[in-house]
Amino acid sequence: MGEENKLKTCPKCRESISEKAKKCPYCRSDLRNFFEKHPIIVAILVLFAIGYLFPSNNESNNENIKQDSSDIIKNVSNGDNTNKIDNDQYLRTRYAHTNINIRKGPSTDTKVITTIGKGTEVQIGATEDGWAPVYLNGTKEGYIYAKLLKMYPPPKIEVTSFSWYKDPSF
Structure with missing residues (x-):
């Protein structure tokens, strides 16, 4: 008695369809929400959110040292000039x-x-x-x-012009 088949209206063709339908049987319109349509994208977004909200406590990530290619090089044992x-x-x-x-x-x-x-x-x-x-x-x-x-010395030979052809006037 309480388990009647509830109906809803298709937003595209305006036909009455079952509330549990994932596709409209009349116009074949996809009635799923974004999360049901794109589970992989949702999973990736959830992983990024978790990584943002709970960053790792790794020692190397906690160093608040500004470093770029022009900062002081601390390791002299590897022979890097x-x-x-x-x-x-x-x-x-x-x-x-x-x-x-x-x-x-x-x-x-x-x-x-x-x-x-x-x-x-x-x-x-x-x-x-x-x-x-x-x-x-x-x-x-x-x-x-x-x-x-x-980081490297300039080339000793400098090419000023080059031609793919034997005849330079070509």
């Missing part, structure tokens, strides 16, 4: 691929002390706001914009 100077600051070897100005302070507003040429090897300290102290022959010379330096 770093040297240690007296005040526990690590230096990295870098190379100029163009002429670069060395300045008195970490800004383009400060005076240019000297200019290093292409191929010059320099040692730089910790980078701050893109600027790093630069050392030539073990003594601090000034500041250099670190993004202009490369």
Whole structure:
């Protein structure tokens, strides 16, 4: 008596259909909600939510140290072109691929002390706001914009033009 077949209206074709129907028998419209239609996406979203709400307590994740490719390199035992100077600051070897100005302070507003040429090897300290102290022959010379330096020396041979054809006039 209480188990009557309840009806609902299809939102697309407006026909009366069973309340338990997942597809309309008249227009074949999918009547499932988002969670029923996309269980994999829902599972991925749930995993991301769990990871966000409950981050791991791993030691390496708790280090609130700002690190990017221009920060101080702490590990000198792996032979990655770093040297240690007296005040526990690590230096990295870098190379100029163009002429670069060395300045008195970490800004383009400060005076240019000297200019290093292409191929010059320099040692730089910790980078701050893109600027790093630069050392030539073990003594601090000034500041250099670190993004202009490369980790490898410039090529010894430079190709100025190239043609796929034997006849260069082609």
